Amino acid sequence: MDQTVTAPEALADLPDPFEGKYPIRVRGVRNVFGTHVIHDGLDLDVRRGEILGVVGGSGTGKSVLMRTIIGLQIPDAGEVDVLGSSITDARDDDDIDIRSRWGVLFQGGALFSTLTVAENVEVPLREFYPEISDELRHEIARYKVLLSGLPAEATSKYPAELSGGMKKRAGLARALALDPELLFLDEPTAGLDPIGAAAFDQLILKLQQTLDLTVFLITHDLDTLYEICDRVAVIADRKVIAVGTIPELLALDHPWIQEYFNGPRGRAAQDAQARHDAVRATLSDDGRSSPDPDGA
Ligand SMILES: Nc1ncnc2c1ncn2[C@@H]1O[C@H](COP(=O)(O)OP(=O)(O)OP(=O)(O)O)[C@@H](O)[C@H]1O
Numbered sequence: 001m002d003q004t005v006t007a008p009e010a011l012a013d014l015p016d017p018f019e020g021k022y023p024i025r026v027r028g029v030r031n032v033f034g035t036h037v038i039h040d041g042l043d044l045d046v047r048r049g050e051i052l053g054v055v056g057g058s059g060t061g062k063s064v065l066m067r068t069i070i071g072l073q074i075p076d077a078g079e080v081d082v083l084g085s086s087i088t089d090a091r092d093d094d095d096i097d098i099r100s101r102w103g104v105l106f107q108g109g110a111l112f113s114t115l116t117v118a119e120n121v122e123v124p125l126r127e128f129y130p131e132i133s134d135e136l137r138h139e140i141a142r143y144k145v146l147l148s149g150l151p152a153e154a155t156s157k158y159p160a161e162l163s164g165g166m167k168k169r170a171g172l173a174r175a176l177a178l179d180p181e182l183l184f185l186d187e188p189t190a191g192l193d194p195i196g197a198a199a200f201d202q203l204i205l206k207l208q209q210t211l212d213l214t215v216f217l218i219t220h221d222l223d224t225l226y227e228i229c230d231r232v233a234v235i236a237d238r239k240v241i242a243v244g245t246i247p248e249l250l251a252l253d254h255p256w257i258q259e260y261f262n263g264p265r266g267r268a269a270q271d272a273q274a275r276h277d278a279v280r281a282t283l284s285d286d287g288r289s290s291p292d293p294d295g296a
Contacts, residue, residue: 021048023182023214024069029078031064038064040238042078051208051215052243053225055260056235062218063107065235066184069216070104083181100128102182103175107190109167111159117145117170118155124177140177148173149203165196169203176207183208185217189224201227222261222269227276234260 024046031039038061046052054062067073069080071087080087085098103124111120121141125132132140145155148169159167168188175183188204189197205228208215219225225232225246233243236256242249249257260266 022046023048023083024216025079025081026065026069027079029065029068029080030076031061031068031073032076037238039068039075039078042235042239044233044240044243046214046216047231048214049212050230051204051217051228053229053232054216054218054235055220055225055232057256060235061238062235063186066104066186066216066218070102070184071099100124100178101180102184103178103180104184105168105171105175105186105188107186109159109171111167111170111174113159116156116158117150117162117173118142120159120170121145121174121177124174128178141173144173144176145170147176147207149199164191165193165200168192168200172203172207176211179211181212181214183213183215185215185219187218187220189219189221194223197221197223198227204228222265223272226269226273 022045024044026042026044029039029042030037042065044065054065056062064073068075069082069087071080075088078088082098083101087098111117112123115123118138118141121144122137125137125140129137142152142155146152150166150169150173154162154166154170159170162170172188175185183204185204189200192200201224204215204217207213208228217224217229229246231243231245232249233240234249234254234257235241236254241254242252242257246261250261252258
């Protein structure tokens with residue numbers, strides 16, 4: 001079997017072609033709430049520059065894993081290293097530097113309702129760079145709002161005045177405020193209509209390529225997985241049971257993986273992707289450029 005699709009417990013024994021190129025390394029993580037064991041012996045490596053999709057049934061602990069990686073959830077056991085620093089060791093002065101090197105889009109955007117979009121984007125700038133002038137901070141915030149695909153007028157709007165898709169983009173602008181190396185996205189396309197979701201996928205892909213981001217993306221959206229993810233990590237049985245490309249995962253006979261990717265929705269997403277690929281191939285044969293759902 002290809003070593004990229006592997007039971008985590010076998011990871012340590014394999015030669016590691018990505019040695020030193022994992023901005024996120026999770027080893028033996030255990031998370032327990034009361035008597036409820038969410039993770040037990042969970043391992044995961046995220047490669048530099050990839051978009052890693054994270055999937056699993058509802059309640060399998062995808063968000064808890066993300067919170068563990070960014071230090072919001074202290075695990076009962078295990079280690080988490082991010083950008084070469086331990087997140088699980090006692091807090092130290094490095095902690096603040098690490099937190100400025102990632103951006104997070106939480107489910108629902110998590111915007112401050114009493115602040116405008118620009119003020120929301122300015123929150124991390126004020127926290128981490130209090131010394132910069134008001135004028136420069138406003139300019140950076142405006143740039144991040146535009147980068148996230150919102151019109152300039154959106155800067156002065158309050159979250160309640162935005163559509164669901166605009167709220168996600170505003171949350172993304174805030175996640176990008178500090179020019180992060182890592183971007184964490186928790187179900188970014190949930191609640192968007194299919195056209196809005198496809199546009200958001202393309203925005204993430206474009207930003208990942210332009211800004212050289214490593215992206216940890218929790219999703220239930222099969223189209224997102226097929227369209228923009230380099231690899232997919234599957235959480236089940238309290239662990240990451242497999243990591244690989246979709247074809248690699250399809251070759252595994254785990255029941256949840258088969259049901260997820262080969263169930264009716266999985267097959268529909270595969271068919272849509274095949275049609276999409278065929279259109280792209282035809283257009284590129286004709287010497288034309290690929291279609292861009294963003295219309296950019
Ligand atoms: N702070 C907490 N205290 C107690 N239980 C918690 C806490 N946070 C999460 N849980 C529980 O941990 C489990 C995993 O939650 P999590 O939100 O990570 O699931 P998920 O895989 O992201 O689910 P979904 O796909 O539905 O968003 C759930 O049963 C949840 O109720």
